Amino acid sequence: MSAQAESQQPQQPTAKKRSRKRALLILGIIFLLAGAAYLAYWYLVARHYQETDDAYVAGNQVQIMAQVTGSVTRVNVDDTDLVHKGDVLLTLDPTDAEQAFERAQTELASSVRQTHQLIINSKQYQATIALRKTELSQAETDYQRRVVLGAANAIGREELQHARDAVASAKASLDVAQQQYNANQAMILSTPLAQQPAIQQAAAQLRDAWLALQRTRVVAPIDGYVSRRSVQVGAQITTNTPLMAVVPATNLWVDANFKETQLANMRIGQPATVVSDIYGDDVVYQGKVVGLDMGTGSAFSLLPAQNATGNWIKVVQRLPVRIELDPKQVADHPLRIGLSTLVKVDTRDPQGQMLASVPRKGALYETNALTLDLAPVDKLIADIIQANGG
Structure with missing residues (x-):
């Protein structure tokens, strides 16, 4: 029995070694297959995709500023509030603007009356010219009669000289009347009352005052959400004072900062997928490349790198x-400006352009919320001219 056991003891390690070699061989084969599969996947698929997590949501931030100076009397919105185009965001004290508007109306009325007086003076000067012509004709007739009487020694030489002086005086008076008429005509010409320069200047000042009064109400230029509100009631603001920003929830994009070594085959129009950290893999946004910036982040930084120094270290740049x-x-899954994202671009089609070849046509963004209709003030101007023009 002991002899049989002794004969079986050496065989046990040999069986274990064989089993171990077989397991290692199978594991090695598995690793080789996995490596071959990954290489095949990388060659056929993965190498055509460029990915970065240095990507953030970007969008328009419409800075709100007043168009006139004044004191804030009312603030209607706060951060996160939704506003529509044309909504009143805040109101300035209108007292000064109202006073300026009243003064402008008075100045227009005064200008209309003064100009109307010039037109009336023109008619008066025409009547004066007619009178002076009559006086001159009478003086010339008297002089001709006295010339005949003087030749017959019927009157004295002094009376004849007086008649001659009367003709010269009448001519001078006529010349003065004509010059006065010409000077007055130079002011008014034949232009209608409403088109007179002085009246148009006063009307323009009235429009400016009316616009300043309307602009004491600061309105939203677009639809969006209020952010970064800094204005407070009672603040004295100028046209350069930032008040708040309105951020639209539409027209958002992603700025993906790819390494320069990833850009060789990247072209405009290539498809991309975007995964945001806020929603995770549950929401995959479909997008496309619309442009590559003309400079890296460091090139446009406030203090760009000075690479001409001796202690220079190359750093891979991002574009x-x-x-x-x-x-x-x-729209279905709203994003916010600044959110982190993961971007993957499909670069299998390298036939597109790296830079745009044609300029953009038409306006990218526009609004008419800040454009005021001048019809009310134009009607007011017409009424003032009619009321004071006689």
């Missing part, structure tokens, strides 16, 4: 690439 998002997806 902002703009990714346009699907508007419907953004």
Whole structure:
């Protein structure tokens, strides 16, 4: 029995070694297959995709500033509030603007009356010219009669000289009347009353005063959400004072900062996928490359790098690439400016352009919320001219 056991003891380690070698061989084969599969996946698929997590949501931030100076009397909105185009965000004290508006109306009325007086004076000067012509004709007739009487020694030489002086005086009076008429005509010409320069200048000043009064109400230029409100009631603001920002929830994009080593095959129009940290993998935004910036972040920084120094270390630069998002997806799953995202660009089609070849046509953004209709003040101007023009 002991002999049989002794004969079996050496065989046990040999079986274990064989089993271990077999397991290592299988594991090695698995690793080789996995490596081959990854290489095949990288060659066929992965190498055509460029990915970065240095990407953030960007959008328009419409800075709100007043168009006139004044004291804030009312603030209607706060951060996170939704506003629509044309909504009144805040109101300035209108007292000074109202006073200026009243003065402008008075100045227009006074200008109309003064100009109307010049037109009346023109008619008066015409009557004076007619009178002076009559006086001159009478003086010339008297002089001709006295010339005949003087030749016959019927009158004295002194009376004849007086007749000659009367003709010269009448001519001078006529010349003065004509010059007065010409000077008055130079002021008014034949222009209608409403088109007179002095009246138009006063009307323009009245429009300016009316606009300043309307602009004491600061309105939202677009639809969006209020952010970074800094204005407070009672604050004295100027046209350069930042009050708040209105951020639209639409027209958002992603600025993806790819390394310069990832840009060789990146082109405008290539498809991209965007995953935001706020929603995770549950929401995958579809987008496309719409442009590559013309400079790296360091090139446009406040203090750009000075690489001409002796202690220079090369750092891989990143270039902002703009990714346009699907508007419907953004509407269904709203984003916020500054949120972190993961961007992957499909670069399999390198036939596109790296830079835009044609300029953009038409306005990218526009608003008519700040454009005021001048019809009310134009009607007021017409009424003042009619009331004071006689």
